[in-house]
Amino acid sequence: MTQPPDQPGPPALPDLPVTFRPTRTRVVLIGVGVAACAVISVIALVLDTLSAAERISFVFTGLLFLAVLLLLSRPHVTAAADGVTVVNLTTSRCLSWAEILKVNLRPGDPWVYLDLADGTILPVMGIQPGVAKAQAVSDARTLRALAEKYGTAER
Missing domain, CATH: 2.30.29 (PH-domain like)
Structure with a gap:
């Protein structure tokens, strides 16, 4: 007896080990995190009115944002x-x-x-x-x- 076309059969089993992950979500999260960290860091370096401590806090904020998005992509x-x-x-x-x-x-x-x-x-x-x-x-x-x-x- 054949399966109707709209009913998929059992999936072919992959060779083990196999890893499942939300690849698109992961790419978006990592991409946005790297881009945001880079933009925030560039802003910190370009603005002449910022003190050294403010520049460090900008870069730290960018790295913190990147770390959170990396955690979400884990x-x-x-x-x-x-x-x-x-x-x-x-x-x-x-x-x-x-x-x-x-x-x-x-x-x-x-x-x-x-x-x-x-x-x-x-x-x-x-x-x-x-x-x-x-x-x-x-x-x-x-x-x-x-x-x-x-x-x-x-x-």
């Missing part, structure tokens, strides 16, 4: 043969495949959520449909297929 998830590593803004968590019960990406969700065997739900900010919805849906399906393949083998 999330990713890496699937390997032994499990999954979820890296969010300030936390990182390694999970075995058996710990992942379900991979969820419902309409309106800001990112993927993992239902875990301990009864908790873990957000996976590395797969987010904000800018690239089709890519996020594809990545979520792939992660779900990997969890089904490797998770059931360990149970």
